[in-house]
Amino acid sequence: MQNGTVKYIEAITGLRTVSVLVVFLCHSYVDFFPGGFIGVDVFFVISGYLITSILLKEVARTGTISIAAFYKRRALRILPASLFCTLIVYLLGRNLLQFQGENADLNAAASALSFMNWLRAFSTTTGGALGHYWSLAVEEQFYAFWSLIVLAVAAWRSARSVPKVAAVLLVLSMAWRTYLWMSGADAERLYNGLDTHCDGLLIGCIIAGLQEQLTRSGISHLWPLAAAAFVAQLFLFDAQSQWLWLYIPAASLTAGLIVSSAIMPGNPLAGLLATRPLVFLGRRSYSFYLWHLPVISFFFASGISRSLWILPSLIICFLLSELSYRLIERPFLQFKDRPGTTGIAPA
Secondary structure, three states, rough: OOOOOOOOOOHHHHHHHHHHHHHHHHHHHHOOOOOOHHHHHHHHHHHHHHHHHHHHHHHHHOOOHHHHHHHHHHHHHHHHHHHHHHHHHHHHHHHHOOOOOOOOHHHHHHHHHHHHHHHOOOOOOOHHHOOOHHHHHHHHHHHHHHHHHHHHHHHHHOOOHHHHHHHHHHHHHHHHHHHHHOOOOOOHHHHHHOOOOOHHHHHHHHHHOOHHHHHHHHHHHHHHHHHHHHHHHHHHOOOOOOOOOHHHHHHHHHHHHHHHOOOOOOOOHHHHHHHHHHHHHHHHHHHHHHHHHHHHHHHHHHHHOOHHHHHHHHHHHHHHHHHHHHHHHHHHHHHOOOOOOOEEEEE
């Protein structure tokens, strides 16, 4: 996006701020905001949309996709900040804070190697202060196969078939999740598996492939309904509910409507999301996401009343995200955005 291959959309960056704050509230006050996981589903839709847009633009420009370059860009974008956070949390959690009941070695390995979601899916570990890395693992696993699928579809048929393939995969995932639910699978399996929680990513892929059609359809006019559903789901949905198999697609569809509105020029919601404070914080949302659960876990372990630490924890998260963004993310993004690579804003 930064080098002009994909148009940069400030509203998407602002939406990241809203999403990460919702996740922060969910982890801080899960009893009040049990459906805060919708913030993660918004991130999934954004990621699916941006990654697919980049891949389709590359196909249109070159006729193919450089898989090696794609993986390199993803590694430079994701790994430096996440590995640094993992290292610090591991050292503090294992040797100083000594979080009880958690396997620090296993959690650190799962975070660094992007398989936290599967350990959580089969209740091997909760992940502790690194448990939120499950969503990063889902995205990384999705990127690994989706880029190959787009390349294959573009080579054998046409890039215009990409959203159709994403739609088929979406239906298959929903059917598989329903089958697992009917077979007695628990909420952890349904929530953390790539195969059962990829709705948002695939919806984002469909939006990228059908953006022109969606613009003409006027679907972005549904933004008040999507915004109302987003707020309602914060309070009504629950990641531990027996209805999770239905909550995931509902949250993902809501997230898809919001993203569809955010990318439409002139849309009122897009205008609200593109305000300077939201965009400023949105650029740091990835680092904020990385650090928010370790900070919250520390305060929970401290035994201090939640009413006393909620504001300090938020401030600490902002400070850590600013440091991570300036000292780790931006320097590595300079390597990613050198000539010869496909420049994008944080995806």
